Amino acid sequence: MRFKRHMKLEHGLKQIDIAPLIDVVFQLIIFFMLTSSFVMQPGIKVNLPKAVTSEVVKSQNIEVLVSGENVTYFDGKVVTAKELKALLKQAEKRNQSILIKADKRASLGRVVEIWDLARDFGIAQVNIATNQE
Helix, strand or coil: CCCHHHHHHHHHCCCCCCHHHHHHHHHHHHHHHHHHHCCCCCCCCCCCCECCCCCCCCCCEEEEEECCCCCEEECCEECCHHHHHHHHHHHHHCCCEEEEEECCCCCHHHHHHHHHHHHHCCCCCEEECCECC
């Protein structure tokens, strides 16, 4: 049994208008593109020195960072020499390697001091980060 009002609806709606759907999709794409570019990752600005003969290190490293002002960071946190010693002892127990990221303006003495600490605690793999440009 068919009623007239159902018949009008079936014959009147032959295709769906997708223009508003496309507008909404484009607006969502633009929104996500703009908001993703404004997300800032916290970090410490370091200009790594350039080296032609550097290799890519793929193992999981503990990062020790030395800024241009000779401030030492261990995994993103400022540490003193005493705290660094304790953290390097723990790294040696877990048999991890160390990656030293030093700014171009950082003191070579500070980098060598960290390297010596790591070697004193028996850490076999100590790497220094560079850019390959």
